[in-house]
Amino acid sequence: MELKNKTVVITGASSGIGESTAERFVKEGANVVLAARRQERLEEIKKRLDAYEGKIAIKTTDVTSRQEVEDLIQYAIGEFNQVDVLFNNAGLMPLSYMKNTKVDEWERMVDVNVKGVLYGIGAVLPHMIERNEGHILTTSSVAGHEVFPTGAVYSGTKFAARVIMEGLAKEVKNTDVRTTSISPGVVDTELMTTITDEEVLNKQKGGMPFTPLKGTDIAEAVYYAVSQPKNVDINEVIVRPNNQ
Numbered sequence: 001m002e003l004k005n006k007t008v009v010i011t012g013a014s015s016g017i018g019e020s021t022a023e024r025f026v027k028e029g030a031n032v033v034l035a036a037r038r039q040e041r042l043e044e045i046k047k048r049l050d051a052y053e054g055k056i057a058i059k060t061t062d063v064t065s066r067q068e069v070e071d072l073i074q075y076a077i078g079e080f081n082q083v084d085v086l087f088n089n090a091g092l093m094p095l096s097y098m099k100n101t102k103v104d105e106w107e108r109m110v111d112v113n114v115k116g117v118l119y120g121i122g123a124v125l126p127h128m129i130e131r132n133e134g135h136i137l138t139t140s141s142v143a144g145h146e147v148f149p150t151g152a153v154y155s156g157t158k159f160a161a162r163v164i165m166e167g168l169a170k171e172v173k174n175t176d177v178r179t180t181s182i183s184p185g186v187v188d189t190e191l192m193t194t195i196t197d198e199e200v201l202n203k204q205k206g207g208m209p210f211t212p213l214k215g216t217d218i219a220e221a222v223y224y225a226v227s228q229p230k231n232v233d234i235n236e237v238i239v240r241p242n243n244q
């Protein structure tokens with residue numbers, strides 16, 4: 001699919017995978033709406049990406065607010081007439097042992113990683129169904145396929161995100177709306193900074209047994225899924241370091 005002049009909305013665009021994906025699309029001439037909470041970061045990224053052909057717009061958005069996510073989609077339609085691609089990518093990963101009962105963090109993960117995704121789908125799906133065109137992608141994780149100690153709740157949210165996308169895929173299969181779950185392995189981003197459990201942090205001091213991927217590796221997978229011809233629906237992509 002030709003990306004020039006298409007509109008791509010990306011949540012979690014102020015760093016990591018979202019930022020890299022924005023760059024990948026704007027290089028192809030797509031118009032990209034960057035969404036996250038940190039406005040200054042979004043402004044810096046816009047400044048950098050303004051050098052490319054596609055246009056960049058920013059909209060400060062907290063995906064835990066249904067209203068703000070609806071406003072984001074309406075803003076994108078107002079700026080660029082339509083939304084062709086929504087990348088539900090905002091997320092956090094405060095890994096912890098369940099015995100340490102970080103209930104606030106569990107709740108936060110459900111709010112951002114699950115409810116945030118649902119608000120995105122809810123806000124954009126009627127628009128895409130009406131146009132009989134569009135692509136919704138969600139960042140799940142390798143942790144959305146397998147669970148590991150300290151990752152019970154995070155995995156729960158990422159399994160949920162993936163299963164929601166699978167259900168959606170089955171419901172829209174007779175339309176030209178496409179859906180993709182992107183499941184990264186370890187990627188070098190700011191995601192680890194959301195961890196507060198001292199036991200987890202101490203364990204991590206020993207280093208990671210993997211060589212992390214870069215955000216650009218995941219951006220390439222997102223671009224691959226979106227740039228296929230209209231009749232090709234890439235529903236699942238797992239991308240991990242080859243030693244993970």
Ligand code: NDP
Binds near residue numbers: 039112
């Ligand atoms: P980063 O921490 O770099 O990016 C997370 C992004 O989510 C930031 O832009 C942050 O922006 C945004 N975000 C967090 N909370 C909210 C919120 N309430 N509303 C709006 N935006 C929010 O990490 P990654 O790039 O790695 O993470 C992107 C996605 O990839 C996440 O869903 C993560 O779970 C997933 N993932 C990452 C892996 C990794 O190893 N890095 C592996 C597998 C999956 P701001 O703070 O400005 O709001």
